[in-house]
Amino acid sequence: MPLWWPLLVASLLFAIGVYGVLSRRNAVLVLMGVELMLNAVNINFVAFDAQLRDVLHAGQTFALFTIVIAAAEVGLALAIVLLVFRTHGHIEVDGLRELADRDDPAELPAPQTASEGVA
Amino acid sequence: MSWVEAIFVLLSLVALGSALLVVTTPHLVHAALWLVVTLGSVAGIFLVLAAEFVAWVQVLIYVGAVVVLLLFALMLTRAPTGRQADLTVRRALPAALVAGLVGVLLAVTVVAGFRDVRLDLDHTMVGSAGATGTAVFTVWVLPFEVLSVLLLAALVGAIALSRLRADSSAARGDR
Numbered sequence: 641m642p643l644w645w646p647l648l649v650a651s652l653l654f655a656i657g658v659y660g661v662l663s664r665r666n667a668v669l670v671l672m673g674v675e676l677m678l679n680a681v682n683i684n685f686v687a688f689d690a691q692l693r694d695v696l697h698a699g700q701t702f703a704l705f706t707i708v709i710a711a712a713e714v715g716l717a718l719a720i721v722l723l724v725f726r727t728h729g730h731i732e733v734d735g736l737r738e739l740a741d742r743d744d745p746a747e748l749p750a751p752q753t754a755s756e757g758v759a
Numbered sequence: 760m761s762w763v764e765a766i767f768v769l770l771s772l773v774a775l776g777s778a779l780l781v782v783t784t785p786h787l788v789h790a791a792l793w794l795v796v797t798l799g800s801v802a803g804i805f806l807v808l809a810a811e812f813v814a815w816v817q818v819l820i821y822v823g824a825v826v827v828l829l830l831f832a833l834m835l836t837r838a839p840t841g842r843q844a845d846l847t848v849r850r851a852l853p854a855a856l857v858a859g860l861v862g863v864l865l866a867v868t869v870v871a872g873f874r875d876v877r878l879d880l881d882h883t884m885v886g887s888a889g890a891t892g893t894a895v896f897t898v899w900v901l902p903f904e905v906l907s908v909l910l911l912a913a914l915v916g917a918i919a920l921s922r923l924r925a926d927s928s929a930a931r932g933d934r
Contacts, residue, residue: 641761641763641764641767641877641878641880642873642874642877642878642908643768643873643876643877643878644869644870644873644874644876645764645771645878646767646771646804646808646878647869647870647873648866648869648870649771649774649775649804650869651862651865651866651869652775652862652866652893653774653775653778653801654861654862654865655858655859655861655862655863655865656775656778656779656781656782656858656862657778657782658857658861658862659782659854659855659857659858659859660781660782660884662848662853662854662857662910663782663847663848663855664782664846664847664848665846665847665848666838666846667797668787668791668829668832668833668836668838669782669787669790669846671829671832672781672783672790672791672794672829673782673823675794675798675821676778676781676782676794676797677865678845679797679798679801680932681819682801682805682813682817683801683804683805685906686804686805686808686813686901687808687878689808689810689886690808690809690810690877690880690883691883692879693882693883694861695791695884696886696894696898696899697884697886697890697891697894698894698899699810700810700812700813700891700894701891701894701895701898701899702811703805703810703813704812704816705902705903705906706835707816707817707820707821708820708906708910709812709823709900709906709909710820710821710825710897711820711825711910712910712913713910713913714825714828714829715828715913715914716913716916716917716920717826718829718831718832718917719916719917719921721832721836722832722835722836722921723920723921723923725835725836729929731836735818738798747834749823750782752848
């Protein structure tokens, strides 16, 4: 098998993940795009581990570490998503504009209280 | 084309097709279920590439835990189960353009850089549980420990974020 086969698959999977992150509005779907990108990186690690016949298994070990980091990231992101849902009532990422840069400070939206958002 | 290569191509096509469905389907829950297919076929790709232990960890952590967490997030945010037209941003074309550019750039680079390199899977070292465990607990033991601290920090952070909400609602109740 040529080495570029798994690398090409990883590149395309990464591009699909980039599209998911950029185009989805729901925060959980954005997270799914991030997961796709992390998986693409793992394919690269494992492919180079197999190609270099690494005695220390650096590629596979780093793939394991990436999986652990992804799990930690999803756990934290779930907490943040739930917190956003409690305070805003939705998790659409393009609806969260409190921190956006504005020319006119008077346009600032009134701070939303938590009781408004919860249905 | 040997049967290993045929299996690899098949798994790759399944992974890419279901990944496309993950980012385009108008059903929220279907996206999570297609993600299971993608992650499962990526685990199959790991098996073909002689990374046995990583493949099973992928099945356990990703297909088992991460997808369940994502489904929980969808449920707790009261995601509608029906078809939704507004799941993608209105101007998805620039996003597709950027993603396509990233894909073409990466693909051209790796294919041009590694065109002549062959992957000899008959003589590669299989990453069994024993081999990977020995590597993790001898050479990579320090990164492993740092990673456990990171997991602990993430755990504490998640708990702190959840308690933040409980405290503020309790304070509102007092007022």
